[in-house]
Amino acid sequence: MTHSLSLPDDIVLTPYTADDAAAVRALHALAFRHLAAGHHTPAQIAAHEALIAAAEYADDLARSHLILAQHPTAGLVATAGWLEFPERAGTARIRKVFVHPGWARRGLATALVRAAEDAARDAGYPHLYVRANINAVPLYERLGYRRENEGVMPAAGEELPVVYMSRRAD
Template sequence: MTAPEDIRFAGYRVQDAAAVRALHEQAWRDLAGPFHTPEQVQAHILLIRDPGYAEALASNNLTLAWHEDGRLLGSAGWCDVPDAPDAARIRKVFIDPATAGSGLGRRLVSHVEAAARAAGRRRLTVRSNANAEGFYAALGYRPVSRGIMAAPGADLPVVFMEKSA
């Protein structure tokens, strides 16, 4: 397991896009697979590979967790909620499967929640995929509603969750 002192948090840069996409794809494939059908897994991977994904990365106040050896271990970010100026949406939380369960995801989400609070957001929301609902619940998020996320070839079940900042 990676020690906390071996990890450096840094803001996303455009040149990080390929590493971030690779991490997101691997994390989704390995960690979401048990909770989603093969068609749903592939559909989400197609979203990650879409050219517009890089633009979404750049607009989500993304924080990256880098190991001292240069490996990308995780990401998390937040963005504004257009119809709720007091809210921030937690986004793009992905952890290297080899690091899952180490507490890094919790640290990353805590980091971006603090950034959202510093920007004046009093409410935090997340659109959780089925595989991450328990993770967010453990961080204090509560389910508000359930829905689907459209993806190429298959819809993915999601849970909309929130908590006070």
């Protein structure tokens, strides 16, 4: 089943291209710095920003089937993507879900996660998995993901708390 996406007026979804890398990196850093601040230490936020600035991040973006939410005057306001999760057959990992702080709480994360889920399902992945940053766990719970276990994501010498979650694609 394809989800009906409810997007704010004037938002257009576009696929990621290499030309979008700088804007995507800037959005990811800004969103994490502002929206995750209550759940992470300043050192963890700085480490995450270092991860985003690293050369390898461009390759990570390119392989993540990113969907961009664009506004005609505000520009890039959100992203989400997916990639194959080879550790589990038939599973896609939802990732790179970031929303501009000025656009938070308008349904963009939900709409983009659903768009990424639909794309992954259409590509043949009936199972979904996410390594959710601790601040994003409520979003994924509302979307039907179940907690599997807790862990950490290494980033530039720091460990960021995460929750591993999964669900079956509709």
